[in-house]
Amino acid sequence: MSSAIAKPDYGVDAPGAMRALFLFGLACLAVALLAPQLSRATAVLVVSRILYWPAGFLIAEGLLFFLYVRYGKFRQRDLLLGLHAWRGDELVLDVGCGRGLLLADAAKRIAQLNGTGHVTGIDLWSNVDMGGNSAAATQRNLELEGIPHLCTLVSMPAQDMPFPDASFDLIVSNLCLHNISDRDARRRAVAQIARVLKPGGTAILSDFKFTGQYASQLRELGLSVRKRRGGIVTAFAWLTVVIAQKPA
Numbered sequence: 001m002s003s004a005i006a007k008p009d010y011g012v013d014a015p016g017a018m019r020a021l022f023l024f025g026l027a028c029l030a031v032a033l034l035a036p037q038l039s040r041a042t043a044v045l046v047v048s049r050i051l052y053w054p055a056g057f058l059i060a061e062g063l064l065f066f067l068y069v070r071y072g073k074f075r076q077r078d079l080l081l082g083l084h085a086w087r088g089d090e091l092v093l094d095v096g097c098g099r100g101l102l103l104a105d106a107a108k109r110i111a112q113l114n115g116t117g118h119v120t121g122i123d124l125w126s127n128v129d130m131g132g133n134s135a136a137a138t139q140r141n142l143e144l145e146g147i148p149h150l151c152t153l154v155s156m157p158a159q160d161m162p163f164p165d166a167s168f169d170l171i172v173s174n175l176c177l178h179n180i181s182d183r184d185a186r187r188r189a190v191a192q193i194a195r196v197l198k199p200g201g202t203a204i205l206s207d208f209k210f211t212g213q214y215a216s217q218l219r220e221l222g223l224s225v226r227k228r229r230g231g232i233v234t235a236f237a238w239l240t241v242v243i244a245q246k247p248a
Helices: 015-038 042-082 101-112 135-145 183-196 211-220
Strands: 091-095 118-123 151-155 168-174 197-207 224-229 240-245
Touching (some): 015 042, 101 151, 101 168, 118 135, 183 211
Parallel strands (some): 118 151
Antiparallel strands (some): 197 240
């Protein structure tokens, strides 16, 4: 009897947020359905009908979130890493690597080219931002993908990177920087990304808010910047990608 082959598990993004969407949506739906059974008062009937709208919206958002977790984030990964022309010798930094979705695929692209490159992932491994998040879970995924020798994991905040100037050819980040709630700290994180990027290198930052701030700051720091949208359905919640290149 053969045992099942273990597969990498890239976790559930923001599980609390997805759970809240479904719970509040179902609560609104339950009130909308049950309230008229308890009272035929005009006000109750009006409120119950109105509640169908937030119920539908919240449940739909929850389903889109679930679609992103199960399918869309892999499409988003392919979009982000496909924006770079891979050579195989890149030194790559994944800012907020989580359980290693971008990190592992970047290393696999290097391995496919028999390259000498290396990928570094930094994170604080918050379980609020990703379910079951930990450095050990990320390391396990790298081992299952067969590329742990091409990767290094470091626990550190993005705004306090100790790397020397011009350390990386490519920097990627997906749904990380918005988790830095303090605006000044977030600006320091973007400044750090620009500092450790090599001349001629590219930073690809994907997020659902503050992307205008990232783009504006990177332009102020002398990088050329363009933006594009993620998939309308699969890139919850309508992610924007900032692509910044540092002058050679």
